[in-house]
Amino acid sequence: MRNARLIAMRELRSRVRRTGYRVTTVGGLLLIAALFLLPTITDALQNASRTEIAVSGADAATVRALQRSLPERAPNGRPTLQLRHVAGASAGERLRRDGEVDGLLLLGGATPRYRAEAPDDEVDRLLGAVATLTAQQRLQRRGLDAREVAAVFDAPRIAVRDTDGKSVSSQSRTLVYALLLMLYMSVLVYGAAASSAIVQEKASRVTEVMIARVTPLEHMAGKLGGVGLAGLAQFAVWIGAALAILAVGSLLGGSSGVELADVPATTFIAFGAFFALGFTLYGALYAGLSAPASRIEDATAAGALPGILIVASFLAATVALGDPESGAARILSFIPPLSPMTMFTRVSLGSPPLWEVALSIVLLLAMIALVLWLAAKIYRVSILLYGTRPGPRGILTLLRSS
Amino acid sequence: MTLELTAVSKSFSTGPAVSDLSFAVPRGAMFGLLGPNGAGKTTTIRMILDIIRPDSGALAWDAEPVIDLPRLTFGYLPEERGLYPDMAVAEQIAFFGEVSGLSRRDARDATTRWIERMDISEHADKPVAALSKGNQQKVQFLVAMVHEPPLLILDEPFSGLDPVNHELLLDILPELQAAGTTIVLSTHDLEQVESLCDELALINRAELVFAGPVTQLRARHADRRRVQLVFRGDEAGLLDEVDELDTRRGPDGWLELSSTNGTSADELARHALRHGELRELSTVEPSLREIFLDEILRMP
Numbered sequence: 001m002r003n004a005r006l007i008a009m010r011e012l013r014s015r016v017r018r019t020g021y022r023v024t025t026v027g028g029l030l031l032i033a034a035l036f037l038l039p040t041i042t043d044a045l046q047n048a049s050r051t052e053i054a055v056s057g058a059d060a061a062t063v064r065a066l067q068r069s070l071p072e073r074a075p076n077g078r079p080t081l082q083l084r085h086v087a088g089a090s091a092g093e094r095l096r097r098d099g100e101v102d103g104l105l106l107l108g109g110a111t112p113r114y115r116a117e118a119p120d121d122e123v124d125r126l127l128g129a130v131a132t133l134t135a136q137q138r139l140q141r142r143g144l145d146a147r148e149v150a151a152v153f154d155a156p157r158i159a160v161r162d163t164d165g166k167s168v169s170s171q172s173r174t175l176v177y178a179l180l181l182m183l184y185m186s187v188l189v190y191g192a193a194a195s196s197a198i199v200q201e202k203a204s205r206v207t208e209v210m211i212a213r214v215t216p217l218e219h220m221a222g223k224l225g226g227v228g229l230a231g232l233a234q235f236a237v238w239i240g241a242a243l244a245i246l247a248v249g250s251l252l253g254g255s256s257g258v259e260l261a262d263v264p265a266t267t268f269i270a271f272g273a274f275f276a277l278g279f280t281l282y283g284a285l286y287a288g289l290s291a292p293a294s295r296i297e298d299a300t301a302a303g304a305l306p307g308i309l310i311v312a313s314f315l316a317a318t319v320a321l322g323d324p325e326s327g328a329a330r331i332l333s334f335i336p337p338l339s340p341m342t343m344f345t346r347v348s349l350g351s352p353p354l355w356e357v358a359l360s361i362v363l364l365l366a367m368i369a370l371v372l373w374l375a376a377k378i379y380r381v382s383i384l385l386y387g388t389r390p391g392p393r394g395i396l397t398l399l400r401s402s
Numbered sequence: 403m404t405l406e407l408t409a410v411s412k413s414f415s416t417g418p419a420v421s422d423l424s425f426a427v428p429r430g431a432m433f434g435l436l437g438p439n440g441a442g443k444t445t446t447i448r449m450i451l452d453i454i455r456p457d458s459g460a461l462a463w464d465a466e467p468v469i470d471l472p473r474l475t476f477g478y479l480p481e482e483r484g485l486y487p488d489m490a491v492a493e494q495i496a497f498f499g500e501v502s503g504l505s506r507r508d509a510r511d512a513t514t515r516w517i518e519r520m521d522i523s524e525h526a527d528k529p530v531a532a533l534s535k536g537n538q539q540k541v542q543f544l545v546a547m548v549h550e551p552p553l554l555i556l557d558e559p560f561s562g563l564d565p566v567n568h569e570l571l572l573d574i575l576p577e578l579q580a581a582g583t584t585i586v587l588s589t590h591d592l593e594q595v596e597s598l599c600d601e602l603a604l605i606n607r608a609e610l611v612f613a614g615p616v617t618q619l620r621a622r623h624a625d626r627r628r629v630q631l632v633f634r635g636d637e638a639g640l641l642d643e644v645d646e647l648d649t650r651r652g653p654d655g656w657l658e659l660s661s662t663n664g665t666s667a668d669e670l671a672r673h674a675l676r677h678g679e680l681r682e683l684s685t686v687e688p689s690l691r692e693i694f695l696d697e698i699l700r701m702p
Contacts, residue, residue: 006501205484209545212451212478213501
């Protein structure tokens with residue numbers, strides 16, 4: 001175990017020092033920042049085009065009430081139509097002429113009037129607000145108190161729930177899809193990375209020096225651990241940055257289209273757990289199948305089987321993405337090669353019973369143990385083979401001879 | 403502590419790599435493992451290191467099967483260089499020290515000490531790929547022995563070393579031996595084996611040809627001893643009297659003669675003195691190279 005840890009830490013250090021790793025980490029950070037900051041930038045642009053209107057002929061409280069009747073908000077929460085109370089019509093007109101406001105609303109007369117250089121769609125919104133306010137004032141004049149008036153105009157709220165009573169927002173579905181895509185890509189990329197790390201070490205003959213000191217299982221586990229940790233470290237940086245941007249954004253009153261409160265912590269915990277499990281399963285498969293190879297090209301060919309399984313796993317997860325509690329999604333989430341992505345999607349979007357999650361993980365762990373055992377056997381007998389990579393029959397012969 | 407191989411056999415799909423191999427390496431010996439390419443030396447070494455397992459037979463160190471021993475019992479320098487090219491020299495040696503069972507601190511201390519001893523301190527922080535071939539070989543040697551194992555197996559350790567570093571390694575190996583390390587040296591450099599090793603095993607075509615002290619191997623080839631003399635006088639008379647004499651004219655005009663027909667030095671000297679003047683007389687043992695070729699070519 002100590003040797004596997006030492007090998008893993010060396011592999012991790014070596015990977016994080018590489019230019020390619022740093023470039024992809026920084027590139028990912030920039031992409032995440034761009035994705036999450038884009039709505040805030042859009043907000044800023046919308047703020048720049050906000051319409052400000054001076055209101056005269058009504059007291060400040062009426063103007064505030066009128067402002068409340070304009071529910072339309074930019075994604076950052078600010079009103080798209082900003083009203084400013086002015087003492088008199090002439091003061092308002094002066095502001096309009098000086099360009100400090102876009103329009104002037106004159107209340108108090110028999111007919112409200114609106115003056116602007118180029119009246120646009122704000123007129124409809126103003127009309128709606130004035131109509132609401134007028135109705136409220138009429139009701140109050142007829143004896144209803146403020147609370148009763150507010151109750152009349154209180155708009156009904158519709159809570160959106162899935163059939164299991166779990167609230168689902170389109171934002172969280174998008175986030176889960178993004179995480180699923182990340183899971184798919186990461187298992188594919190880091191599985192292949194584990195494969196090439198093994199073959200490179202073999203090609204540089206370090207493997208022979210290592211195998212003289214550690215058991216093949218320790219060596220394989222160390223390589224897989226190092227590559228997997230490098231992947232987890234990269235995701236930790238990306239997810240941490242995304243959370244930091246969301247948190248800072250919401251503190252500053254901005255919005256990125258995804259609310260932190262909408263995303264349960266279990267989604268991120270499930271992501272970490274299913275990445276670790278999925279990577280171990282596919283990484284071991286990659287390691288075992290590429291151990292007989294001594295060239296990167298041969299290792300790539302050996303990666304066809306795990307590659308196909310990973311694609312199948314992603315397709316199975318899209319079934320769960322459509323309906324996490326459908327019969328097909330439930331069955332697929334128990335089949336070990338497919339379960340890392342399918343169960344992650346179900347946990348994030350649905351409400352699978354705890355026993356189903358536990359059974360899925362137990363079956364996955366059993367599969368991982370079997371694949372690790374087989375991969376270690378292949379690894380032990382073939383890690384020092386050089387030359388043409390043996391085919392499936394050759395590998396079977398090697399296994400029998402071991 | 404002794405390394406013992408008993409009736410060890412190993413076959414691959416291409417045929418037998420090692421067949422019924424038995425020999426023992428005494429504790430503290432400098433032991434040569436010789437044989438032509440493809441003889442089975444590397445397979446033998448890999449079985450000693452438990453990298454591969456024999457089909458039959460037993461390998462034991464101090465009466466304990468090698469498969470039960472902690473791997474840090476051994477140090478191994480493979481024939482082909484196996485180092486992380488982008489890892490710094492000191493970091494790499496210390497890493498292999500740790501993997502071989504040393505604590506981080508001990509690995510660092512040992513690395514500093516041995517880097518100085520091997521005269522590569524100035525390269526300590528450089529990546530291995532930036533070093534010359536000879537210096538890389540020195541790093542490979544340190545990687546093999548930084549944990550100072552009781553048994554050190556060196557496959558072509560002098561490969562790529564310039565004469566100065568060659569001498570340095572020639573100094574260090576006896577030091578390690580004096581400190582109690584058992585060293586198995588596999589090399590084609592028979593002169594090195596001749597100067598360093600007390601005992602050897604000779605393998606050819608997967609089979610053991612000889613195992614034992616170098617003196618015993620020489621005794622087996624006593625008939626290859628040559629008597630050499632440098633003579634001036636009645637050359638034709640001497641050559642008529644003694645059969646099977648090889649001759650060569652020396653630069654000073656004296657005739658150099660050698661005999662491998664079993665004629666003793668005394669007898670040859672008497673013949674020579676009857677016909678002229680004798681300047682030098684010596685008995686020359688066959689070189690290990692001659693013995694090696696003799697043994698290899700003798701096999702059917």
